[in-house]
Structure formats: C-alpha cells, structure tokens
Amino acid sequence: MNRQLELINTFLEEGRDEFTFADAQLALGVSTPATANALRQLAEKGLVDRLTRGHYAIRPLGSLGTSAATDDLNAAVGAAFEGRSHRISYRSALSELGLLSHPVRTIYVACTHQVRFTTISRRPLHSVIEQPATIHLGADAVGSSWRSSLERALFESALRMDLTGSVELLAEALAAGSRDIDPTRITQLARVFGGRGQAAARRLASLAHALDLPLALEPTVTARQPMICLDPRDDRDAWTDTRYRVIWNTTVDELRAVVGN
Numbered sequence: 001m002n003r004q005l006e007l008i009n010t011f012l013e014e015g016r017d018e019f020t021f022a023d024a025q026l027a028l029g030v031s032t033p034a035t036a037n038a039l040r041q042l043a044e045k046g047l048v049d050r051l052t053r054g055h056y057a058i059r060p061l062g063s064l065g066t067s068a069a070t071d072d073l074n075a076a077v078g079a080a081f082e083g084r085s086h087r088i089s090y091r092s093a094l095s096e097l098g099l100l101s102h103p104v105r106t107i108y109v110a111c112t113h114q115v116r117f118t119t120i121s122r123r124p125l126h127s128v129i130e131q132p133a134t135i136h137l138g139a140d141a142v143g144s145s146w147r148s149s150l151e152r153a154l155f156e157s158a159l160r161m162d163l164t165g166s167v168e169l170l171a172e173a174l175a176a177g178s179r180d181i182d183p184t185r186i187t188q189l190a191r192v193f194g195g196r197g198q199a200a201a202r203r204l205a206s207l208a209h210a211l212d213l214p215l216a217l218e219p220t221v222t223a224r225q226p227m228i229c230l231d232p233r234d235d236r237d238a239w240t241d242t243r244y245r246v247i248w249n250t251t252v253d254e255l256r257a258v259v260g261n
Contacts, residue, residue: 003028004038008047008058018079018144021054052080052117076121077109078144085132086111087139087146090163093153099173108163110135110156128163138189150177151185158200159193161231167250168258171207175259178213186217199228206230206246211256221245 007027011019025035039056042048049057057079073096077088087093090108094100107120110130118125138152148156154174157164164170186204190197201219207230208215227245229235234249241248248255 004042004047007038008042011058017058018051018075019056019058021056024056049076049121051076051121052119055079055082057121072143073107074143074145074147077107080117080120080125081109081111081115081145084111084113084115085135087130087135087148088142089128089148089153090126090157090160091165091169093148094157094169094173096147097150097153097177099150099153099176100169101172126163128160134192137192138185149185151181152189154181154204155186155189155197155200158203159196162233167207167231167234167248168255170203171211171255171259174204174207174215175211175213178208178215181215181217183215183217187219190219202228202244202246203230206241206244206248207255209243210241210248210252211259219244 007024010027011017011023021035021039024039025032028035028038030038039048039050043050047059049059051057057075073088073092077086087110088096088108089110091100091104091106092108095104106124106126108126108128110128112130112132112135114129115125115127136146138149138155139146140149154170154177157170157173161167161170186201190201193200198219201217202221204215205217205219207213208217221244225245227240227247230246230248230250236249237247238251238254239248240246
C-alpha cells in the first residue's frame, strides 16, 4: 500500500489530480495486471475514483468515498473526454450554473464524435452528437473541460426539449438566471441555428413574457409564421401566446405555481 500511496503523492507533487492507466503503470514500473490491481485497491480505499476506462482522479482530502463528478464535474468530464471536442450541456450545464433546485444525476455532454463509455465516475452519461462548428459556440472553458454559458444552456434547452426534461424545468432555470442573461447572445445563437434556433428564442421569450421575467428578448415574429409548441412532445393546447405564436401545453397559472413566480 505504501507504494500505491507514493504513486498518488507523485502525481500530486506534479500538480496533477487526474491520471491515466498508462501514467500509473509508467510511474509504478510494474506489469499491466499489477497496475490494475494497485488501482483497484486504491479505488476500494476511496483514494482514487475511476472516471472512465483508463482514466482516474485522485480524491481530494475531506471527500473520500464520494464521486469525483460530485465534487468537480468539469475535471471528471475533462478527463473522460480528453482529446475530444466536447461541452457540458443541457441539464448538466443548467445544474452547474446553479439554475436548478434539484441535482441532476445524469451527465449531459455534447461531443463531435460518438464515445463508447456510458458512465463517468459512476454516473450515467448521455452524450449528444453535435457539429464541430457549434460545439464550442457560446461555451466557456472551465478547467480541462468546456461548459455551455448561461445563454447557451438556456437556448439549447429550449432548442431540445427532449433533453431538457420538461417545460417546468426550463422555466425554473430561466427564472433563476433571467437577470443575468444577455439577450443579444441568445439572438446571435438563434441566427446560427436558423429556423430551429428562432423557435427556441420564441419559446424563451414566451416564457419570460408570460412569467414577467426581466428578459428583454424580442425575436421577430410575423403573422405568417406557423405556430410552434412550447414542448414539441406535448400537443395539448392549454393556452396560446399570440404574441410569439407559441402553443402552451400548460396554463400560465399552473407554470407559475411550479416555478414560484
């Protein structure tokens, strides 16, 4: 065990809290099975956390026994997607930005290529394929990873309601972040994504206007534009916002009751 602890100490002295299987084998100077056994024992002791196949994180003091993704999702995702263009997105980004009242267990990551692993640090992974041209659009570098900005996280959630989960969750996030949003950034994103992007901007504007949120987002809407659903998965017609031509699947009062606005 002393040699395994020396391994951790070596990485920490180098300023590293993440490492690969190959890094550990080189540092230990032992066979592949012996390295695997050493890392397994470290994981069982709660000293390291296996992020994905071949990638590990050293547990910070005071957090032994917890998941690395719980403490630092950016580091966990950065290690798992090392060398791949990616972005922590959708519900995970909303949660990391402090816009949701309940934690999100599944990790949502947009990536330019399909990955084979389905978990990160023992949490389920939902990867979404995205084009290289937009993968970092409206994203911020956070440590070794990338994450959707406030505007990108809300915009993409309105764009892909199937990944957001519910209108209630989107409304909660919008209400929590509305005072800090730069509406021009959402307008710019909408232009890049074309018709689908304009629909997303209309959903956000409709929610903000109906809930009296301080968001000066005014997408161009004409009488010739077709009506869109607030949640495309739900065709109920509880109320129609004629200003932004959005069909709601819930009433404004019902949504206010849920988001506390």
